[in-house]
Amino acid sequence: MAAPLPPPRVVCLGNVVADHVFRVMDIPQPPAKIAARSYVLNAGGMAANEVISVTRLGGRAHFWGRVGDDLKAPLLAAALEADGVKTAGLKRVGGGRSPVSAVLVDRHGERTITGFRGADLGIDPGWLPLETLVGAGALCCDPRWPEGVAAAAAEARRLGIPVVLDGEKSETRLLVDLVPRVDHAIFSVTGLQNFAPGCAPEEGLRRALASGPVKLAAVTRVEKGTLWLAPSMAAPQEIPAFPVEATNTTGAGDVFHGSCALAMAERMPIEAALRFASAAGALRARDGTTPYRAMVEAMLAGK
Numbered sequence: 001m002a003a004p005l006p007p008p009r010v011v012c013l014g015n016v017v018a019d020h021v022f023r024v025m026d027i028p029q030p031p032a033k034i035a036a037r038s039y040v041l042n043a044g045g046m047a048a049n050e051v052i053s054v055t056r057l058g059g060r061a062h063f064w065g066r067v068g069d070d071l072k073a074p075l076l077a078a079a080l081e082a083d084g085v086k087t088a089g090l091k092r093v094g095g096g097r098s099p100v101s102a103v104l105v106d107r108h109g110e111r112t113i114t115g116f117r118g119a120d121l122g123i124d125p126g127w128l129p130l131e132t133l134v135g136a137g138a139l140c141c142d143p144r145w146p147e148g149v150a151a152a153a154a155e156a157r158r159l160g161i162p163v164v165l166d167g168e169k170s171e172t173r174l175l176v177d178l179v180p181r182v183d184h185a186i187f188s189v190t191g192l193q194n195f196a197p198g199c200a201p202e203e204g205l206r207r208a209l210a211s212g213p214v215k216l217a218a219v220t221r222v223e224k225g226t227l228w229l230a231p232s233m234a235a236p237q238e239i240p241a242f243p244v245e246a247t248n249t250t251g252a253g254d255v256f257h258g259s260c261a262l263a264m265a266e267r268m269p270i271e272a273a274l275r276f277a278s279a280a281g282a283l284r285a286r287d288g289t290t291p292y293r294a295m296v297e298a299m300l301a302g303k
């Protein structure tokens, strides 16, 4: 009997951020000095959340991106590795500074975030291990390192590997450049507005499909579910969100994208992949943590 195939491999390219999360009673007006009730350092950032969702849902997960030459770098690598993510493609850039954010969460769960996007991380994608894309099941990219996305997406397209873009809030010119390079452009509400300013969602999705050989354009709309359009469809269709009691919707979109890329690597049809991703996103919004496979399967089965 043939040995079972290993799970598909998904490469996630983009940001990893040292999220310093402080829980406080209230967020006061300045000047203020307040004690935190708890503190934790998490690996956040779009591609980092995406890659962790891939591994928790059963895929082989590889992270490609940049960190600085600072105290945060080994902590970020260790956080990804603790979840089984392969980090050979995480470059520690000499003289660079890693992205960080301070997240204050009050007793009602409301957040105040200050983010620093990092500095001197270099934009040249020449070091990316593109040769290791051979045999990958999917590539998932956030838009924070556009030069990296362009290089990896071109190689993935040459190899016939599906590329999912997290069309998050970005400059219009960046999204307009990146969308035609990918197969599946999945926007947040703000990201779609940035891509097609002033357009209704349906028109924005049509523009994305018209911009290149894009096979799917979609917009996630928090608890209102996901609107999606493929070239063969006359009008967008809706994948309803799974109803949950949300405690923290941060990162639900990232989990949605990582799960969707894994589902595509598993060759699920588009509609099934979007349902799978919606279940994973809903669980993240409900629990504030990235779900495991059995939890997603249970939600899909209505349990």
Ligand SMILES: Nc1ncnc2c1ncn2[C@@H]1O[C@H](COP(=O)(O)OP(=O)(O)OP(=O)(O)O)[C@@H](O)[C@H]1O
Binding pocket: 168, 187, 188, 189, 219, 220, 221, 222, 223, 225, 226, 240, 241, 242, 243, 244, 246, 249, 250, 251, 252, 253, 254, 255, 256, 277, 278, 279, 280, 281, 282, 285
């Ligand atoms: N409150 C919720 N209830 C049910 N499903 C949710 C909820 N929030 C998110 N989801 C699911 O996750 C998907 C992605 O969430 P959302 O639209 O908030 O992404 P986003 O705006 O990119 O957020 P972020 O970037 O903060 O992760 C939604 O389309 C939905 O399927």
Ligand SMILES: [Mg+2]
Binding pocket: 166, 168, 188, 253, 254
């Ligand atoms: Mg998002």
